[in-house]
Amino acid sequence: MTSATEQPVPAAPRLIATDLDGTLLRDDKTVSDRTVAALAAAEEAGIEVFFVTGRPARWMDVVSDHVHGHGLAICANGAAVADLHDGGRLLKVRGLERPIALDVVHTLRSAAPGTSFAVELATGIHYEPSYPPFHLDPGATVAMAEKLLHEETPGAGAPVLKVLAHHGEMAPDAFLALARGVAGDRASFTRSSPTALLEVSGPGVSKASTLELCCAERGISAAEVVAFGDMPNDVEMLSWAGTSYAMGNAHPAALAAASGRTVTNNEDGVAVVIERIIAERARLRVER
Known part of the structure; x- marks a missing residue:
């Protein structure tokens, strides 16, 4: 596994999938100004951002203002897909019998x-x-x-x-x-x-399996996804995504599953990588 400064970022990712607690959010449950700017820059560059979390839809107010275009979030570890532009209305449910x-x-x-x-x-x-x-x-x-x-x-x-x-x-x-x-x-x-x-x-329900379904609906392959996480409930997603980063504060299982490592959530580790992706896109445009 390489660090955020060593791992080459993908040239043309189409989707960023990020966990919230311990990953995108700082320990005080806020989203830093730097991270807000990075998320907006990704969307402006045409990269979809999916929040993929164990939280229920009703606890998504902490990031609701930072959901752009599609407005979707994967909640409850993949058991639900919610429309945060519509008050967290559940669009897809993969329940436990x-x-x-x-x-x-x-x-x-x-x-x-x-x-x-x-x-x-x-x-x-x-x-x-x-x-x-x-x-x-x-x-x-x-x-x-x-x-x-x-x-x-x-x-x-x-x-x-x-x-x-x-x-x-x-x-x-x-x-x-x-x-x-x-x-x-x-x-x-x-x-x-x-x-x-x-x-x-439910059997087979995870962040990864629901993310895969959402990506398939958009014609996005695993190779075009960059994922971030920090805990065991992120392992399948980190393993599935073509490029993935465990946070500097991550559980050993998440570190083992990810292809790369970034700095901690309190150091804006997700933003650090997104900024590198945007910079790489700009560099390639100049070279062309």
Whole structure:
């Protein structure tokens, strides 16, 4: 893996896909002026920018003002595509079937006693009494996961985007390995938090697989994509993209998956690479 200053940037990328927390956003959850300018420059150069995040659409206000042209964002680790120009309306949902979600809950309760759960629906988050509360979602229902996932009539409830599983004592990577070992054949498991908080999606659902679908709709190949990320939930996307950068603050799994490395999120690592891409485009135009 090479650094941002060593890796040649692609001559003609068509799409930039970037994670948010720990990647595009600084630790204080802001987008720096330098990054805002870089995103605008990319769009002006004809390069689409996709925000690809584990966040739900309702938590995208931090970057909504910086979405240009298409207005789309991939949310909930690929479980939803949202139109941020239309209040976060969900255009595509790749849900987790409720019977599978229940099976995963029961399996993890048995394999890791003390696990608590939250259920992210297309309509909002709900969680168990022992789950760390979501202060951004004060209207959430608090009940056991079995009740949160229950439907009076099969198919009548809102789609399940993901299930969150939290353990107060296990090491984060150990919890992820355990979950994949006991239930990885039924669902997709990843994590983006520094704590033992797992994110459970439908089989085959990831940032990468939904990004690939969105790119295919636009006739964009993996080779034409530059991706940025920092955590295990970015690994598939970093591996899929033709050019990818792990942040200087990235998890070892993200560093191993990326083809290059940039500086940290607090040092505007995404902007550093975008500026190099724009400069390379300008150089090529002059040479022609």
